[in-house]
Amino acid sequence: MPTIKRLEEFIAKVETNKHDEAIEEFYDEDASIQENQSLPRIGKSNLVKNEKKVLARAKSVHSKCLRPVFINGNYVVIRWKFQFNWLDGTVTEIEEISYQHWDEEHILEEKFFYDPIQLHPK
Template sequence: MPTPETLERFIARVEENAHAEAVEEFYTENASLQENQEPPRHGRDTAVARERAMLPRAASISSTCVRPVFVNGDKVVIRWIFHFEWKDGTVTHMEELAYQRWEGERIAEETFFYDPAQRVPRKPQS
C-alpha cells in the first residue's frame, strides 16, 4: 500500500509531464499495464520505452489529476485528464480512470479505462 506521500509524489511527476520518469520511479520491474480490454503489456522497461517513443511526437502535453484519489488498501483509482497537442497540428483530449494495484511503494498492475474514440487525434476546434 502506498503512503500518502508516495502517492502525491507519483501524481506530481505525472502532472509535471515526466511520464517516463514516473514509470521508472514508481512501477515494479515486472509491472503489468493494460489499456481497456487489450492484452496487458509487461515490464517497466517496456512501459518506459513506450512513453519515450510517444513524447517526441507531442508539441505540448497537459496532465491533470482530478481529485479525489480513491485508496483502499493496495488499490488506487486516479482520474486523469490528458491533453496532447501533436506536432502535426492535431490534438488528443483524453479522460481516463487508472485502476492500480500497489506492492508497497510501487505500482505492480495498472488498467486504464477510457473511451477508445478519444485516442483518435483531431483537428483543434476554432
C-alpha cells in the same frame, strides 16, 4: 499500501508531464499496464520505451489529476485528464480512470479505462 506521501509524489510527477520518468521511479520492474481490453504491456523497461515513443510524437503534454483519488489497501483509483498537442498540429484530449495495484512503494499493475473514441485527434 502506498503512503499518501508516495501517492502524492507519483501524481505530482505525472503532472509534470514526464510520464516516462514516473514509470521509471514508481513502477515495479515486472509491472504491467493494460489499456481497456488490450493485452497488457509487461516489464518496466518495455513500459518506459513505449511511453518515450508516445511522448516523442508530442509537441507538448498537459496532465491533470481530477480529484478525489480513491485508496483501498493496495488499490488506488485515479481520474486523469490528458491533452496531447501532437507534432502534426492535432490535439488529443483523453479522460481516463486508472486502476492501480501497489505494493508499498511501487505500482505492480495498472489498467486504464477510457472511451477509445477520444484517441482520434481534433
